[in-house]
Amino acid sequence: MDTAAANETIARLWDAEILPSLTEFVAIPALSPAFDPAWSSAGHLDAAVEHLRAWITGRGVEGAEVEVVRLPDRTPLLLVDVPATPGAPDTGTALLYGHLDKQPPVGGWAEGLGPWTPVLRDGRLYGRGSADDGYAGYAATAAIEAVRAAGGAHGRCVLILETGEESGSPDLPAYLDHLADRLGTVSLVVCLDSGGNDYERLWLTTSLRGMVSVDLTVRVLDAGAHSGLASGVVPSSFRIARHLLDRLEDSETGxxxxxxxxxxxxxxxxxxxxATARSAPGAIVNAFPLADATRPVTEDEVELLxxxxxxxxxxxxxxxxxxxPLDAGNVLRPFTTLTLSFRLPPTADHEHALAVLERTLTEDVPYGATVEITRSESAPGWNAPALxxxxxxxLDQASAHVFDGSPWRTxxxxxSIPFMGLLADEYPAAQFVITGALGADSNAHVPNEWLHVKHAKRVTAAVAHVLDAHSRS
Incomplete structure (x- = not known):
């Protein structure tokens, strides 16, 4: 593959084709189903799928089949099936993944910015879904085009763009089962829903944490009571909740x-x-807007990582x-509800952890208070196989020819990206390239989300290198 030609193709596509369409995509309020129970009637997820379907179809990639797949009562999925370049050996399917659903808008965006108001400023595209993960479908398609334009080769590529990732990908297992025969033997997975600690190199994600989440409610009264009359007689629901939290976490160390x-x-x-701490010193500490004199939990960056x-x-x-606070009266509140979100190590048993958590919160509750556990949820982590x-x-070649010699890091x-655990179980022999244009300061899920456009271009070029190499694996 002619590296210079590939880079030139990608730069042209991003500037002339991708950015205008991605800007329009940002304006679509395609909330993930967990944040929009009326998603089906609202039509925004369908609009996002149609937007990408039309753009990819318009690229005219030879032999590509573009299809919107719909299972009953499930969010839609966009499937793009691109045949291998002529003469390429059968090295299995390269599965490229992204998602089109978005996090809620939340408040607090900077002046002139907004979740559905795309703004291109100083090489950054601001708006919800720009970096997480709207650019992924464009980048994957551009990488395939670049391989072909530069005289390279790629095996069969299948692009999946789902619309429920931000809700934990509840519909994806059904789609993977439905599409299993069509996907064939997946030997490479490329996921563009990740990132790294700086924008100077390619970052490969080698592990993802699992999660456990519950709503904990502690109830002590059927109705509120005057705090002056009831306190000292009726236990505080907040104090009991605090006691239960002490069973779970050391409040001094975390x-x-x-x-x-x-x-x-x-x-x-x-x-x-x-190695990551040495390559990007200060990156993990400086990525977050610590208030005033707030310090991280330790000064040791390796321990932070x-x-x-x-x-x-x-x-x-x-x-x-x-x-x-302005509405608070002298009332001993009848209940306290807290949403507890745990992140688990990649190889922890998430189902067992949830069972232990529920048992710990409900056994021997002080004062016999009523404890309710609702909205329980858990998901597995993921640990990458050896490269x-x-x-x-x-990856070495991409570092040399795309990132000006800056070595890739892990x-x-x-x-969490639930899709990875699902695919690891389904295709244990596959290689995984979990990467992306996100940085720790890209503001995914919070106000002022932005995409580093130059870095997205280089990540696209790196994917082209990987696809070309996969055709010879």
Whole structure:
């Protein structure tokens, strides 16, 4: 493959074709089903699928079949099936993945920006779904086009763009089962829903954390009571909830006390964390807008990386039963509800962890208070298989010819991509390239989400290198 020609094709496609269409995609409020129960009647997910279907069809990739797949009562999925270049050997299917659903808009966007108001400024495309993960379908298609335009080769490529990832991909297992015969033997998985610690190199995600989430409700009264009359007689629901949280987490250190949520950190992943810290010093600390004099939990960046990838954590991400401060009266509240979100190490047993969590919260509750566990959810993590020599060489070539010699690095991602665990179980012999244009400061899921356009172009070129190498694997 002519590297210069591939890079030129990708740059042209991004500037002339992708950015205008991606800008229009950002304006579609395609909320994931978990955030829009009326998604079917709202039609925004369908609009997002149609937008990408029309764009990809318009590319005119020879032999490509573009289809919207719909299973009853499930979110739609866009499937693009591209045959291998003439003469390429059968090395199995390269499955390229992205998603078209989006996180909620949330408030607090900077002046002049908004979730559905695309703004291109200083090489950044702002708007919800720009980086997570609207660009992925464009990048995957452009990589295939670039391989062909540069005289390279690729095996059969199948692009899947789902519309439920931000809701935990509940419909994806059914689609994978439905499409199993059509997918064939998947030997390479490319996922563009990840990223790394800087924009100077290609980052390969080698692990993803699992998750467990529950709503915990502690109820002590059938109705609120005057706090002056009831306090000291009726126990506080908040105090009981705090006691239960102490069973789960050391409030001083943040260490999770449930041993079932811990695993032994593999030596190779610990070594990767050390290499990542050396390659991008300060990246993990500086990625987050710490308030005033707030410090990270430790100054040791290797430990921070391991905390964020191979150790369990707890975040209280929601609460109910509390009035706004200005509305608060002298009332002993009848209940407290907290949404507990745990991130689990990649190889932890998420189902067992959930069972232990529920038992820990409901046994021997102080004062006999009523404890309700609702909205229980869990999902597996993922730990990548060892890289095949051909893939290692392809990543080296991409580093040399696309990233100006900056060596590729690996990272354990603190978030979850349920699709990876599903595919790892389905295709245990496949190689995985989990990468993307996201940086820790790309603001995925929060205000001011933005895509680093130059980095997205280079990630696209790296995928072209991998597809070309896969055809010779």
């Amino acid at each position: 260490e999770i006390r449930l041993k079932e949520m811990h695993v032994d950190i593999p030596d190779d992943r610990a070594a990767e964390a050390a 391991l905390n964020n990838s191979w150790r369990p954590t707890l975040s209280v991400i929601g609460a109910s039963g509390f009035p706004e 095949a020599p051909w893939l290692n060489d392809a 990272i354990g991602l603190g978030g």
